[in-house]
Amino acid sequence: MESSFKKSMxxxxxxFLLVFIGCGCAVFSGGQVGWLGVSFAFGLALMVAxxxxxxxSGCHVNPAVTLALLFSGKxxxxxxxxxxxxxxxxxxxxxxxxxxxxxxxxxxxxxVGLALNGYGDFSPxxxxxxxxxxxxxxxxxxxxxxxxxxxxxxxxxxxxxIALFGVLTTLLILTIPFTNASMNFARSFGVxxxxxxxxxxxxxxxxxxxxxxxxxxxxxxxxFFREEK
Numbered sequence: 001m002e003s004s005f006k007k008s009m010x011x012x013x014x015x016f017l018l019v020f021i022g023c024g025c026a027v028f029s030g031g032q033v034g035w036l037g038v039s040f041a042f043g044l045a046l047m048v049a050x051x052x053x054x055x056x057s058g059c060h061v062n063p064a065v066t067l068a069l070l071f072s073g074k075x076x077x078x079x080x081x082x083x084x085x086x087x088x089x090x091x092x093x094x095x096x097x098x099x100x101x102x103x104x105x106x107x108x109x110x111x112v113g114l115a116l117n118g119y120g121d122f123s124p125x126x127x128x129x130x131x132x133x134x135x136x137x138x139x140x141x142x143x144x145x146x147x148x149x150x151x152x153x154x155x156x157x158x159x160x161x162i163a164l165f166g167v168l169t170t171l172l173i174l175t176i177p178f179t180n181a182s183m184n185f186a187r188s189f190g191v192x193x194x195x196x197x198x199x200x201x202x203x204x205x206x207x208x209x210x211x212x213x214x215x216x217x218x219x220x221x222x223x224f225f226r227e228e229k
Contacts (some may be wrong), residue, residue, distance in 0.1 A: 008086040010057035014049040015090030021045035026115035035176045043169030050161035062184040067214035071213040091190025099194040113195040116200040117182040125177045135178035136143035138172045144217045182206045
């Protein structure tokens with residue numbers, strides 16, 4: 001029980017770090033660093049969390065990653081349930097902290113949201129449902145594929161966080177124009193909950209696209225990249 005709680009707390013802290021640093025950079029420094037700077041902030045936050053917390057829980061910090069590793073047989077059902085709950089808690093705490101910080105400034109309008117993900121009016125380039133869904137599905141699939149491949153036993157120790165930094169940063173640069181880059185339902189939920197009904201309604205797209213990727217990718221990996229015993 002103590003071990004499970006420690007791992008769940010690790011997931012909460014890791015998700016908090018990812019959302020607070022990544023979304024915080026977008027909200028407070030986005031005008032100065034642009035999409036590229038925000039992408040690097042998310043990537044670096046994930047790499048730091050992976051090195052610091054990976055030995056405890058694996059540092060999934062993403063419900064889609066947890067589901068994919070569950071379907072791959074690398075995570076137990078009990079751990080997966082608690083991981084996802086604590087990931088949502090960590091993201092919500094981060095979103096709350098960002099909301100309070102933004103409310104305390106005179107330059108940030110919290111009514112427009114805090115680095116929200118979405119389609120239509122919530123898309124940075126006002127794209128519709130189909131391109132946003134497809135972008136999230138493909139990007140999440142690439143992220144999950146990378147996670148599965150770099151957590152294999154024959155991968156050099158310590159290389160996984162670097163690979164994850166690279167792939168997340170690159171995918172963010174690509175997908176920010178579509179949906180403001182989610183690939184992580186907890187990240188989307190954690191800031192949407194402080195905006196209101198309009199942004200919460202759009203969360204279905206991220207849940208559906210990312211869950212689909214979490215189901216499809218492990219199947220394809222088992223077919224085409226079967227590990228030799």
